[in-house]
Amino acid sequence: MENIQLILYTVFGVLAIFSAIMMITRRNPIASALWLIFNFFMISGLYFLLRAQFIAIIQILVYAGAIMVLFIFVIMLLKLTDEKKLSEIMTYQKITAILFSILLMALLVFTVYVNFADKYTEISTEAETISKAENLGRELFLKYAFPIEAIGLLLLATIVGAVVLAKKKFE
Amino acid sequence: MPAAVQYIIIPLVKVVLIQITLLIGVALTVWLERRTAGFIQDRYGPNRVGPFGLLQPVADVVKLFMKEDIVPEKANKFIHSLAPAISVTIALSTIAVIPFADPIQLFGSEFKLQIADVNIGILYILAMVSLGVYGVTLSGWASNNKYSLLGGLRSSAQMISYELSMGVAVLGIILVNGTFELDTIVQNQAGWKWNIILQPVGFLIFLTAAFAETNRTPFDLPEAEQELVGGYHTEYSSLKFALFFLSEYANVIVSACVITTLYLGGYQFPYLQTFGLSPVLVSILQIITFLIKIFIIVFFFIWIRWTVPRFRYDQLMVLGWKVMLPLALANLTITAIIVTLLK
Numbered sequence: 001m002e003n004i005q006l007i008l009y010t011v012f013g014v015l016a017i018f019s020a021i022m023m024i025t026r027r028n029p030i031a032s033a034l035w036l037i038f039n040f041f042m043i044s045g046l047y048f049l050l051r052a053q054f055i056a057i058i059q060i061l062v063y064a065g066a067i068m069v070l071f072i073f074v075i076m077l078l079k080l081t082d083e084k085k086l087s088e089i090m091t092y093q094k095i096t097a098i099l100f101s102i103l104l105m106a107l108l109v110f111t112v113y114v115n116f117a118d119k120y121t122e123i124s125t126e127a128e129t130i131s132k133a134e135n136l137g138r139e140l141f142l143k144y145a146f147p148i149e150a151i152g153l154l155l156l157a158t159i160v161g162a163v164v165l166a167k168k169k170f171e
Numbered sequence: 172m173p174a175a176v177q178y179i180i181i182p183l184v185k186v187v188l189i190q191i192t193l194l195i196g197v198a199l200t201v202w203l204e205r206r207t208a209g210f211i212q213d214r215y216g217p218n219r220v221g222p223f224g225l226l227q228p229v230a231d232v233v234k235l236f237m238k239e240d241i242v243p244e245k246a247n248k249f250i251h252s253l254a255p256a257i258s259v260t261i262a263l264s265t266i267a268v269i270p271f272a273d274p275i276q277l278f279g280s281e282f283k284l285q286i287a288d289v290n291i292g293i294l295y296i297l298a299m300v301s302l303g304v305y306g307v308t309l310s311g312w313a314s315n316n317k318y319s320l321l322g323g324l325r326s327s328a329q330m331i332s333y334e335l336s337m338g339v340a341v342l343g344i345i346l347v348n349g350t351f352e353l354d355t356i357v358q359n360q361a362g363w364k365w366n367i368i369l370q371p372v373g374f375l376i377f378l379t380a381a382f383a384e385t386n387r388t389p390f391d392l393p394e395a396e397q398e399l400v401g402g403y404h405t406e407y408s409s410l411k412f413a414l415f416f417l418s419e420y421a422n423v424i425v426s427a428c429v430i431t432t433l434y435l436g437g438y439q440f441p442y443l444q445t446f447g448l449s450p451v452l453v454s455i456l457q458i459i460t461f462l463i464k465i466f467i468i469v470f471f472f473i474w475i476r477w478t479v480p481r482f483r484y485d486q487l488m489v490l491g492w493k494v495m496l497p498l499a500l501a502n503l504t505i506t507a508i509i510v511t512l513l514k
Contacts, residue, residue, distance in 0.1 A: 030250065030312060037305075057294045065301025066331070069308070073327045076312050076320065132290065133351060 009049055016042035027082040029075045033068060040064045052131040185286050186267075193266060196465075197420040198228035204420075204473045211477040232413065240409040243315060250313035255407065255414035258306025262421035265299040268292040269428045270354045272438050272457035276450060284454065285354065292353035293345060296429055297338055300384055304330040306418065307386070307403045314406035322402030325392045325484065329383055332491035333390075337380035339499035343373040343506045344433055357437030361444070365436040372502045374434045376495055381430060383491070385422040388476040392484060427468035435464050 016039055023035035040063045047056035129135060140148055202217070202225055209216025217224035242251055270285040289295060304327050311323015347369055348356045360366060367374045383390040392402075399405070404415045431437060438457040448456070482490070 028247075030247075030309075034250070034309075053289060053291050054294070057291045057298055061294060061298040061301055065298055066334075069301070069304055069327055069331060072305075072308055072312075073324065073331075076308070076324060 005049060008045070012042045012045040012049070016046065030072065033071050033075060037064050037068050051127040054131055054133045054136060182286060189266060189286060190263060193263065193421060193424060196424050197417055200420050200424060200469055201228045207473045208477050235409055235413040238409040240411065243406050245315045246406065247313040247315070250309050252411065254306050254310035254313060255411045257309065258418035259414045261299055261303050261306065262418040262425060265296060265425045266428060268295050268353055269432055270357055270437060271461055272454040275454045288354060291351045293341055293351045297341065300337065301334055303384065303422070310407065311403040316406050318399045318405045319403050322399050326386065326403060329390065329392060329487060332488060333380040333383035336376050336491065336495040336499045337384065339496070339503055340373040340376040340380065341433070342503050343370050346506050346510050353432055357432060357439060360436040360439055362441055365434065367434040370434065370506070372498060376499050376502070377434065378430060379495060381426040382475070385426055386419065387423065387472055389479045389482050390487060391481060392487060423469060423472050424465065427465045430468055431461065431464040437461065
Protein backbone atom coordinates (compact mmCIF):
# COMPACT_ATOMS: atom_id res chain seq x y z
CA MET A 1 0.00 0.00 0.00
CA GLU A 2 2.76 2.46 0.95
CA ASN A 3 4.47 1.89 -2.40
CA ILE A 4 1.29 2.37 -4.38
CA GLN A 5 0.68 5.65 -2.57
CA LEU A 6 4.20 6.87 -3.30
CA ILE A 7 3.88 5.97 -6.99
CA LEU A 8 0.49 7.70 -7.26
CA TYR A 9 1.80 10.75 -5.42
CA THR A 10 4.73 11.03 -7.83
CA VAL A 11 2.52 10.59 -10.88
CA PHE A 12 -0.07 13.14 -9.74
CA GLY A 13 2.57 15.63 -8.59
CA VAL A 14 4.67 15.49 -11.75
CA LEU A 15 1.60 15.68 -13.99
CA ALA A 16 0.21 18.61 -11.97
CA ILE A 17 3.43 20.59 -12.46
CA PHE A 18 3.68 19.56 -16.11
CA SER A 19 0.08 20.59 -16.86
CA ALA A 20 0.55 23.91 -15.04
CA ILE A 21 3.56 24.69 -17.25
CA MET A 22 1.64 23.62 -20.37
CA MET A 23 -1.26 25.83 -19.28
CA ILE A 24 0.80 29.03 -19.20
CA THR A 25 2.78 28.30 -22.35
CA ARG A 26 -0.04 27.42 -24.81
CA ARG A 27 -0.93 30.04 -27.43
CA ASN A 28 -4.48 28.83 -27.91
CA PRO A 29 -6.74 29.94 -25.00
CA ILE A 30 -8.94 26.82 -25.20
CA ALA A 31 -5.86 24.59 -24.96
CA SER A 32 -4.75 26.55 -21.88
CA ALA A 33 -8.18 26.07 -20.31
CA LEU A 34 -8.09 22.32 -21.00
CA TRP A 35 -4.65 21.99 -19.40
CA LEU A 36 -5.96 23.87 -16.38
CA ILE A 37 -8.85 21.39 -16.09
CA PHE A 38 -6.35 18.53 -16.29
CA ASN A 39 -4.34 20.24 -13.56
CA PHE A 40 -7.44 20.37 -11.30
CA PHE A 41 -7.90 16.63 -11.72
CA MET A 42 -4.31 15.95 -10.69
CA ILE A 43 -4.68 18.16 -7.61
CA SER A 44 -7.91 16.38 -6.77
CA GLY A 45 -5.95 13.12 -6.98
CA LEU A 46 -3.47 14.51 -4.45
CA TYR A 47 -6.36 15.36 -2.10
CA PHE A 48 -7.64 11.78 -2.44
CA LEU A 49 -4.21 10.50 -1.40
CA LEU A 50 -4.44 12.69 1.71
CA ARG A 51 -7.78 10.93 2.50
CA ALA A 52 -9.66 14.21 1.96
CA GLN A 53 -12.41 12.75 -0.25
CA PHE A 54 -14.82 15.63 0.29
CA ILE A 55 -12.38 18.36 -0.72
CA ALA A 56 -11.15 16.25 -3.63
CA ILE A 57 -14.62 15.86 -5.13
CA ILE A 58 -15.52 19.50 -4.44
CA GLN A 59 -12.37 20.47 -6.34
CA ILE A 60 -13.71 18.66 -9.40
CA LEU A 61 -17.35 19.67 -8.89
CA VAL A 62 -16.72 23.40 -8.40
CA TYR A 63 -13.55 24.16 -10.33
CA ALA A 64 -13.55 21.65 -13.19
CA GLY A 65 -17.32 21.27 -13.42
CA ALA A 66 -18.60 24.80 -12.95
CA ILE A 67 -15.97 27.53 -13.12
CA MET A 68 -14.02 26.14 -16.06
CA VAL A 69 -17.23 25.54 -18.04
CA LEU A 70 -17.90 29.28 -17.70
CA PHE A 71 -14.31 30.07 -18.73
CA ILE A 72 -14.64 27.97 -21.89
CA PHE A 73 -18.07 29.45 -22.53
CA VAL A 74 -16.62 32.97 -22.41
CA ILE A 75 -13.59 32.09 -24.56
CA MET A 76 -15.90 30.60 -27.18
CA LEU A 77 -18.19 33.65 -27.13
CA LEU A 78 -15.32 36.11 -27.44
CA LYS A 79 -13.77 34.15 -30.34
CA LEU A 80 -10.25 34.73 -29.04
CA THR A 81 -7.45 34.02 -31.48
CA ASP A 82 -4.01 32.65 -30.70
CA GLU A 83 -1.82 34.68 -28.38
CA LYS A 84 1.27 36.37 -29.78
CA LYS A 85 4.51 34.42 -29.77
CA LEU A 86 6.78 34.85 -26.79
CA SER A 87 9.51 36.52 -28.82
CA GLU A 88 7.05 39.19 -30.04
CA ILE A 89 6.01 40.39 -26.60
CA MET A 90 9.32 40.09 -24.73
CA THR A 91 10.73 43.31 -23.28
CA TYR A 92 13.51 43.86 -20.77
CA GLN A 93 10.89 44.71 -18.19
CA LYS A 94 9.27 41.31 -18.61
CA ILE A 95 12.57 39.44 -18.48
CA THR A 96 13.42 41.19 -15.21
CA ALA A 97 9.97 40.34 -13.88
CA ILE A 98 10.50 36.67 -14.71
CA LEU A 99 13.87 36.62 -12.96
CA PHE A 100 12.43 38.14 -9.81
CA SER A 101 9.48 35.75 -9.90
CA ILE A 102 11.88 32.83 -9.97
CA LEU A 103 13.73 34.37 -7.04
CA LEU A 104 10.48 34.72 -5.06
CA MET A 105 9.54 31.12 -5.91
CA ALA A 106 12.95 29.90 -4.68
CA LEU A 107 12.50 31.87 -1.46
CA LEU A 108 9.05 30.35 -0.88
CA VAL A 109 10.24 26.81 -1.55
CA PHE A 110 13.20 27.36 0.77
CA THR A 111 10.99 28.70 3.58
CA VAL A 112 8.53 25.84 3.29
CA TYR A 113 11.35 23.31 3.17
CA VAL A 114 13.17 24.67 6.21
CA ASN A 115 10.05 24.90 8.34
CA PHE A 116 8.17 21.78 7.31
CA ALA A 117 10.75 19.29 6.04
CA ASP A 118 10.76 17.09 9.13
CA LYS A 119 7.20 17.69 10.32
CA TYR A 120 4.06 16.25 8.74
CA THR A 121 5.84 13.31 7.12
CA GLU A 122 2.86 10.99 7.42
CA ILE A 123 -0.90 11.35 7.11
CA SER A 124 -2.65 11.86 10.44
CA THR A 125 -4.57 8.84 11.69
CA GLU A 126 -7.59 11.10 12.12
CA ALA A 127 -7.39 12.43 8.55
CA GLU A 128 -10.41 10.42 7.49
CA THR A 129 -12.58 11.62 10.40
CA ILE A 130 -11.55 15.25 10.09
CA SER A 131 -12.14 15.47 6.35
CA LYS A 132 -15.63 13.92 6.45
CA ALA A 133 -18.35 16.25 5.27
CA GLU A 134 -20.23 15.94 8.59
CA ASN A 135 -17.25 17.12 10.63
CA LEU A 136 -16.28 19.83 8.17
CA GLY A 137 -19.85 21.14 8.25
CA ARG A 138 -19.99 21.10 12.04
CA GLU A 139 -16.72 23.04 12.30
CA LEU A 140 -17.67 25.54 9.59
CA PHE A 141 -21.19 26.28 10.78
CA LEU A 142 -20.65 26.18 14.57
CA LYS A 143 -17.07 27.24 15.28
CA TYR A 144 -16.51 29.41 12.19
CA ALA A 145 -20.12 30.51 11.64
CA PHE A 146 -19.33 34.23 11.57
CA PRO A 147 -16.49 34.10 9.00
CA ILE A 148 -18.64 31.85 6.77
CA GLU A 149 -21.56 34.29 6.90
CA ALA A 150 -19.22 37.23 6.28
CA ILE A 151 -17.75 35.51 3.21
CA GLY A 152 -21.26 34.73 1.99
CA LEU A 153 -22.26 38.39 2.31
CA LEU A 154 -19.08 39.45 0.51
CA LEU A 155 -19.76 37.09 -2.37
CA LEU A 156 -23.36 38.30 -2.60
CA ALA A 157 -22.14 41.90 -2.76
CA THR A 158 -19.72 40.93 -5.53
CA ILE A 159 -22.48 39.29 -7.57
CA VAL A 160 -24.79 42.31 -7.14
CA GLY A 161 -21.89 44.57 -8.17
CA ALA A 162 -21.19 42.50 -11.27
CA VAL A 163 -24.86 42.60 -12.29
CA VAL A 164 -25.04 46.38 -11.80
CA LEU A 165 -21.87 46.93 -13.86
CA ALA A 166 -23.08 44.65 -16.66
CA LYS A 167 -26.48 46.34 -16.74
CA LYS A 168 -24.94 49.82 -17.02
CA LYS A 169 -22.93 48.72 -20.03
CA PHE A 170 -25.91 47.35 -21.94
CA GLU A 171 -28.35 50.17 -21.24
CA MET B 172 -7.95 -12.83 0.74
CA PRO B 173 -4.66 -11.45 -0.65
CA ALA B 174 -4.48 -7.69 -1.14
CA ALA B 175 -3.88 -7.95 -4.91
CA VAL B 176 -7.10 -9.94 -5.35
CA GLN B 177 -9.09 -7.68 -3.05
CA TYR B 178 -7.95 -4.31 -4.44
CA ILE B 179 -7.26 -5.06 -8.09
CA ILE B 180 -8.80 -8.26 -9.48
CA ILE B 181 -12.27 -8.12 -7.89
CA PRO B 182 -12.88 -4.44 -8.77
CA LEU B 183 -11.63 -5.14 -12.30
CA VAL B 184 -14.05 -8.03 -12.75
CA LYS B 185 -16.90 -5.86 -11.43
CA VAL B 186 -15.99 -3.01 -13.80
CA VAL B 187 -15.88 -5.30 -16.83
CA LEU B 188 -19.18 -7.03 -15.97
CA ILE B 189 -21.06 -3.80 -15.25
CA GLN B 190 -19.72 -2.00 -18.31
CA ILE B 191 -20.66 -4.91 -20.59
CA THR B 192 -24.16 -4.96 -19.09
CA LEU B 193 -24.40 -1.21 -19.62
CA LEU B 194 -23.32 -1.48 -23.27
CA ILE B 195 -25.83 -4.26 -23.95
CA GLY B 196 -28.41 -2.05 -22.23
CA VAL B 197 -27.50 0.78 -24.60
CA ALA B 198 -28.05 -1.46 -27.65
CA LEU B 199 -31.41 -2.61 -26.28
CA THR B 200 -32.45 0.97 -25.47
CA VAL B 201 -31.69 2.10 -29.01
CA TRP B 202 -33.84 -0.74 -30.33
CA LEU B 203 -36.61 0.01 -27.80
CA GLU B 204 -36.55 3.69 -28.71
CA ARG B 205 -36.93 3.03 -32.42
CA ARG B 206 -39.67 0.44 -31.94
CA THR B 207 -41.58 2.68 -29.50
CA ALA B 208 -41.23 5.62 -31.89
CA GLY B 209 -42.64 3.39 -34.61
CA PHE B 210 -45.56 2.36 -32.41
CA ILE B 211 -46.34 5.95 -31.37
CA GLN B 212 -46.17 7.18 -34.98
CA ASP B 213 -48.29 4.25 -36.22
CA ARG B 214 -45.55 2.52 -38.24
CA TYR B 215 -43.39 -0.59 -37.68
CA GLY B 216 -39.89 0.60 -36.86
CA PRO B 217 -36.89 -1.73 -37.44
CA ASN B 218 -38.17 -5.33 -37.67
CA ARG B 219 -36.02 -7.05 -40.31
CA VAL B 220 -32.62 -7.81 -38.69
CA GLY B 221 -32.98 -10.72 -36.24
CA PRO B 222 -36.13 -11.55 -34.25
CA PHE B 223 -38.32 -8.43 -33.84
CA GLY B 224 -35.42 -6.42 -35.31
CA LEU B 225 -33.39 -6.98 -32.13
CA LEU B 226 -30.09 -7.16 -34.02
CA GLN B 227 -30.66 -3.77 -35.69
CA PRO B 228 -28.22 -1.95 -33.31
CA VAL B 229 -25.49 -4.47 -34.26
CA ALA B 230 -26.13 -3.77 -37.95
CA ASP B 231 -25.99 -0.02 -37.24
CA VAL B 232 -22.63 -0.31 -35.49
CA VAL B 233 -21.20 -2.38 -38.36
CA LYS B 234 -22.44 0.26 -40.80
CA LEU B 235 -20.82 3.06 -38.76
CA PHE B 236 -17.53 1.10 -38.72
CA MET B 237 -17.51 1.04 -42.50
CA LYS B 238 -18.16 4.77 -42.95
CA GLU B 239 -15.40 7.21 -43.77
CA ASP B 240 -14.22 9.29 -40.81
CA ILE B 241 -14.33 12.91 -41.99
CA VAL B 242 -12.59 15.68 -40.07
CA PRO B 243 -13.23 19.24 -41.36
CA GLU B 244 -10.13 20.93 -42.74
CA LYS B 245 -10.26 23.92 -40.40
CA ALA B 246 -11.19 21.92 -37.31
CA ASN B 247 -8.90 21.65 -34.32
CA LYS B 248 -7.96 18.02 -35.02
CA PHE B 249 -6.93 16.98 -31.53
CA ILE B 250 -9.88 18.45 -29.64
CA HIS B 251 -12.22 17.26 -32.39
CA SER B 252 -11.16 13.68 -31.58
CA LEU B 253 -10.93 14.26 -27.84
CA ALA B 254 -14.52 15.48 -27.41
CA PRO B 255 -16.38 12.21 -28.16
CA ALA B 256 -13.91 10.35 -25.96
CA ILE B 257 -14.67 12.73 -23.07
CA SER B 258 -18.41 12.25 -23.58
CA VAL B 259 -18.22 8.46 -23.48
CA THR B 260 -15.77 8.27 -20.59
CA ILE B 261 -17.94 10.44 -18.39
CA ALA B 262 -21.16 8.69 -19.37
CA LEU B 263 -19.71 5.27 -18.55
CA SER B 264 -17.89 6.20 -15.34
CA THR B 265 -20.89 7.64 -13.49
CA ILE B 266 -22.24 4.15 -12.88
CA ALA B 267 -19.29 3.29 -10.61
CA VAL B 268 -21.02 4.35 -7.39
CA ILE B 269 -24.47 2.82 -8.02
CA PRO B 270 -25.29 -0.10 -5.66
CA PHE B 271 -27.11 -3.02 -7.37
CA ALA B 272 -28.04 -5.27 -4.43
CA ASP B 273 -27.24 -6.13 -0.82
CA PRO B 274 -23.69 -7.47 -0.30
CA ILE B 275 -23.40 -11.19 -1.15
CA GLN B 276 -21.61 -13.72 1.08
CA LEU B 277 -19.56 -16.00 -1.18
CA PHE B 278 -16.63 -18.33 -0.29
CA GLY B 279 -16.53 -16.91 3.24
CA SER B 280 -16.07 -13.28 2.26
CA GLU B 281 -18.40 -10.39 1.55
CA PHE B 282 -18.82 -8.95 -1.94
CA LYS B 283 -20.39 -5.56 -2.46
CA LEU B 284 -22.44 -5.31 -5.64
CA GLN B 285 -21.13 -1.84 -6.36
CA ILE B 286 -17.85 -0.87 -8.01
CA ALA B 287 -16.82 1.83 -5.55
CA ASP B 288 -18.42 2.25 -2.13
CA VAL B 289 -17.27 5.80 -1.40
CA ASN B 290 -18.71 8.04 1.29
CA ILE B 291 -19.26 10.85 -1.23
CA GLY B 292 -21.40 8.92 -3.73
CA ILE B 293 -23.92 11.69 -4.43
CA LEU B 294 -21.21 14.32 -4.88
CA TYR B 295 -19.39 12.01 -7.29
CA ILE B 296 -22.54 11.75 -9.41
CA LEU B 297 -23.03 15.53 -9.39
CA ALA B 298 -19.36 16.03 -10.34
CA MET B 299 -19.66 13.64 -13.27
CA VAL B 300 -22.89 15.34 -14.41
CA SER B 301 -21.17 18.71 -14.33
CA LEU B 302 -18.26 17.36 -16.40
CA GLY B 303 -20.58 15.90 -19.03
CA VAL B 304 -20.94 19.32 -20.64
CA TYR B 305 -17.31 19.33 -21.86
CA GLY B 306 -17.82 16.68 -24.54
CA VAL B 307 -20.65 18.66 -26.13
CA THR B 308 -19.10 22.12 -25.73
CA LEU B 309 -15.65 21.14 -27.01
CA SER B 310 -17.02 19.24 -29.99
CA GLY B 311 -19.05 22.30 -30.91
CA TRP B 312 -16.03 24.56 -30.68
CA ALA B 313 -13.48 22.24 -32.32
CA SER B 314 -15.64 21.57 -35.41
CA ASN B 315 -15.23 25.21 -36.52
CA ASN B 316 -18.80 25.32 -37.81
CA LYS B 317 -21.41 27.88 -36.81
CA TYR B 318 -24.14 25.29 -36.23
CA SER B 319 -21.84 23.20 -34.07
CA LEU B 320 -20.70 26.24 -32.10
CA LEU B 321 -24.29 27.35 -31.47
CA GLY B 322 -25.16 23.83 -30.33
CA GLY B 323 -22.17 23.79 -27.99
CA LEU B 324 -22.99 27.21 -26.53
CA ARG B 325 -26.64 26.30 -26.01
CA SER B 326 -25.72 23.10 -24.29
CA SER B 327 -23.28 24.71 -21.86
CA ALA B 328 -25.84 27.37 -20.92
CA GLN B 329 -28.58 24.76 -20.56
CA MET B 330 -26.53 22.34 -18.52
CA ILE B 331 -25.25 25.00 -16.11
CA SER B 332 -28.81 26.27 -15.59
CA TYR B 333 -30.32 22.85 -14.85
CA GLU B 334 -27.38 21.55 -12.83
CA LEU B 335 -28.22 24.12 -10.15
CA SER B 336 -31.80 22.91 -9.71
CA MET B 337 -30.60 19.32 -9.79
CA GLY B 338 -28.02 19.95 -7.06
CA VAL B 339 -30.51 21.80 -4.86
CA ALA B 340 -33.09 19.02 -5.33
CA VAL B 341 -30.50 16.43 -4.27
CA LEU B 342 -29.74 18.48 -1.13
CA GLY B 343 -33.26 17.61 0.02
CA ILE B 344 -32.36 13.89 -0.17
CA ILE B 345 -29.14 14.52 1.73
CA LEU B 346 -31.05 16.36 4.47
CA VAL B 347 -33.61 13.58 4.85
CA ASN B 348 -31.02 10.80 4.91
CA GLY B 349 -28.15 12.63 6.58
CA THR B 350 -25.50 11.03 4.38
CA PHE B 351 -23.77 11.15 0.97
CA GLU B 352 -23.46 7.36 0.79
CA LEU B 353 -25.73 5.86 -1.85
CA ASP B 354 -25.77 2.47 -0.16
CA THR B 355 -27.08 3.96 3.10
CA ILE B 356 -29.66 6.00 1.20
CA VAL B 357 -30.96 2.81 -0.43
CA GLN B 358 -30.99 0.97 2.93
CA ASN B 359 -33.05 3.83 4.41
CA GLN B 360 -35.71 3.33 1.77
CA ALA B 361 -36.60 -0.21 2.88
CA GLY B 362 -40.29 -1.09 2.80
CA TRP B 363 -42.34 1.73 1.32
CA LYS B 364 -40.24 4.61 2.71
CA TRP B 365 -39.18 5.61 -0.79
CA ASN B 366 -37.77 9.10 -1.13
CA ILE B 367 -40.32 9.93 -3.85
CA ILE B 368 -42.97 9.94 -1.10
CA LEU B 369 -40.87 12.11 1.21
CA GLN B 370 -39.61 14.38 -1.58
CA PRO B 371 -42.23 14.50 -4.38
CA VAL B 372 -41.29 18.03 -5.51
CA GLY B 373 -37.60 17.18 -5.38
CA PHE B 374 -38.29 14.12 -7.52
CA LEU B 375 -40.08 16.15 -10.19
CA ILE B 376 -37.29 18.73 -10.29
CA PHE B 377 -34.61 16.05 -10.47
CA LEU B 378 -36.45 14.20 -13.24
CA THR B 379 -36.85 17.38 -15.32
CA ALA B 380 -33.22 18.33 -14.78
CA ALA B 381 -32.18 14.81 -15.78
CA PHE B 382 -33.98 15.27 -19.09
CA ALA B 383 -32.11 18.54 -19.62
CA GLU B 384 -28.74 17.09 -18.62
CA THR B 385 -29.07 14.17 -21.02
CA ASN B 386 -30.08 16.51 -23.89
CA ARG B 387 -33.30 14.58 -24.47
CA THR B 388 -36.51 16.05 -25.86
CA PRO B 389 -38.12 18.41 -24.74
CA PHE B 390 -34.67 19.83 -23.92
CA ASP B 391 -32.70 18.69 -26.98
CA LEU B 392 -31.84 22.23 -28.10
CA PRO B 393 -28.11 21.51 -28.52
CA GLU B 394 -28.92 19.31 -31.50
CA ALA B 395 -32.26 20.77 -32.67
CA GLU B 396 -32.32 19.39 -36.22
CA GLN B 397 -34.67 21.98 -37.70
CA GLU B 398 -32.51 24.93 -36.64
CA LEU B 399 -28.97 23.63 -36.23
CA VAL B 400 -28.68 20.74 -38.74
CA GLY B 401 -27.30 18.36 -36.10
CA GLY B 402 -26.04 20.81 -33.49
CA TYR B 403 -22.78 19.90 -31.83
CA HIS B 404 -22.28 16.66 -33.80
CA THR B 405 -22.93 18.12 -37.26
CA GLU B 406 -19.29 17.60 -38.26
CA TYR B 407 -18.94 14.09 -36.86
CA SER B 408 -19.13 10.90 -38.84
CA SER B 409 -18.31 7.23 -38.52
CA LEU B 410 -17.20 5.95 -35.11
CA LYS B 411 -16.85 9.39 -33.54
CA PHE B 412 -20.53 9.96 -34.21
CA ALA B 413 -21.22 6.49 -32.83
CA LEU B 414 -19.44 7.49 -29.61
CA PHE B 415 -21.76 10.49 -29.16
CA PHE B 416 -24.72 8.24 -29.85
CA LEU B 417 -23.44 5.71 -27.32
CA SER B 418 -22.86 8.35 -24.68
CA GLU B 419 -26.36 9.79 -25.12
CA TYR B 420 -28.02 6.43 -24.48
CA ALA B 421 -25.55 5.49 -21.73
CA ASN B 422 -26.48 8.81 -20.08
CA VAL B 423 -30.16 7.89 -20.26
CA ILE B 424 -29.55 4.53 -18.57
CA VAL B 425 -27.24 5.99 -15.94
CA SER B 426 -29.78 8.76 -15.18
CA ALA B 427 -32.41 6.05 -14.75
CA CYS B 428 -30.05 4.27 -12.31
CA VAL B 429 -29.47 7.47 -10.35
CA ILE B 430 -33.19 8.37 -10.22
CA THR B 431 -34.02 4.84 -9.08
CA THR B 432 -31.31 4.86 -6.42
CA LEU B 433 -32.14 8.28 -5.03
CA TYR B 434 -35.94 8.34 -5.24
CA LEU B 435 -37.47 4.96 -6.08
CA GLY B 436 -35.96 2.77 -3.38
CA GLY B 437 -32.94 1.61 -5.40
CA TYR B 438 -32.76 -2.17 -5.48
CA GLN B 439 -35.26 -2.56 -2.59
CA PHE B 440 -38.30 -4.71 -3.18
CA PRO B 441 -40.76 -3.87 -0.36
CA TYR B 442 -40.45 -6.31 2.57
CA LEU B 443 -38.35 -8.80 0.55
CA GLN B 444 -36.08 -9.50 3.54
CA THR B 445 -39.04 -10.65 5.67
CA PHE B 446 -40.00 -13.49 3.31
CA GLY B 447 -37.27 -15.74 4.71
CA LEU B 448 -35.45 -16.41 1.42
CA SER B 449 -31.76 -17.35 1.21
CA PRO B 450 -29.46 -14.26 1.03
CA VAL B 451 -28.12 -15.09 -2.46
CA LEU B 452 -31.66 -15.41 -3.82
CA VAL B 453 -32.55 -12.10 -2.16
CA SER B 454 -29.61 -10.42 -3.91
CA ILE B 455 -30.59 -11.86 -7.29
CA LEU B 456 -34.21 -10.73 -6.83
CA GLN B 457 -32.92 -7.27 -5.86
CA ILE B 458 -30.88 -7.03 -9.07
CA ILE B 459 -33.99 -7.99 -11.07
CA THR B 460 -36.07 -5.40 -9.18
CA PHE B 461 -33.44 -2.78 -9.95
CA LEU B 462 -33.43 -3.68 -13.66
CA ILE B 463 -37.23 -3.48 -13.85
CA LYS B 464 -37.25 -0.04 -12.19
CA ILE B 465 -34.56 1.16 -14.62
CA PHE B 466 -36.57 -0.20 -17.55
CA ILE B 467 -39.65 1.76 -16.45
CA ILE B 468 -37.70 5.03 -16.19
CA VAL B 469 -35.92 4.46 -19.53
CA PHE B 470 -39.28 3.75 -21.15
CA PHE B 471 -40.59 6.99 -19.63
CA PHE B 472 -37.66 8.88 -21.21
CA ILE B 473 -38.50 7.39 -24.63
CA TRP B 474 -42.22 7.97 -24.21
CA ILE B 475 -41.66 11.67 -23.43
CA ARG B 476 -39.34 12.07 -26.42
CA TRP B 477 -41.99 10.99 -28.90
CA THR B 478 -44.93 12.84 -27.34
CA VAL B 479 -43.70 16.25 -26.11
CA PRO B 480 -42.41 18.90 -28.54
CA ARG B 481 -39.18 20.82 -27.98
CA PHE B 482 -39.06 24.00 -25.87
CA ARG B 483 -38.08 27.32 -27.39
CA TYR B 484 -34.74 28.60 -26.11
CA ASP B 485 -36.16 31.47 -24.01
CA GLN B 486 -38.83 29.16 -22.55
CA LEU B 487 -36.06 26.76 -21.55
CA MET B 488 -34.15 29.47 -19.68
CA VAL B 489 -37.29 30.87 -18.02
CA LEU B 490 -38.25 27.39 -16.85
CA GLY B 491 -34.78 26.70 -15.50
CA TRP B 492 -34.11 29.95 -13.66
CA LYS B 493 -37.56 31.34 -12.79
CA VAL B 494 -39.55 28.17 -12.07
CA MET B 495 -37.33 25.24 -11.20
CA LEU B 496 -34.65 26.98 -9.17
CA PRO B 497 -37.07 28.86 -6.84
CA LEU B 498 -39.15 25.69 -6.50
CA ALA B 499 -36.04 23.68 -5.60
CA LEU B 500 -34.97 26.31 -3.05
CA ALA B 501 -38.46 26.34 -1.49
CA ASN B 502 -38.39 22.55 -1.35
CA LEU B 503 -34.99 22.68 0.36
CA THR B 504 -36.13 25.28 2.93
CA ILE B 505 -39.29 23.38 3.83
CA THR B 506 -37.39 20.09 4.07
CA ALA B 507 -34.78 21.71 6.32
CA ILE B 508 -37.48 23.11 8.64
CA ILE B 509 -39.31 19.77 8.88
CA VAL B 510 -36.10 17.80 9.47
CA THR B 511 -35.08 20.22 12.23
CA LEU B 512 -38.52 20.08 13.91
CA LEU B 513 -38.69 16.28 13.83
CA LYS B 514 -35.21 15.81 15.27
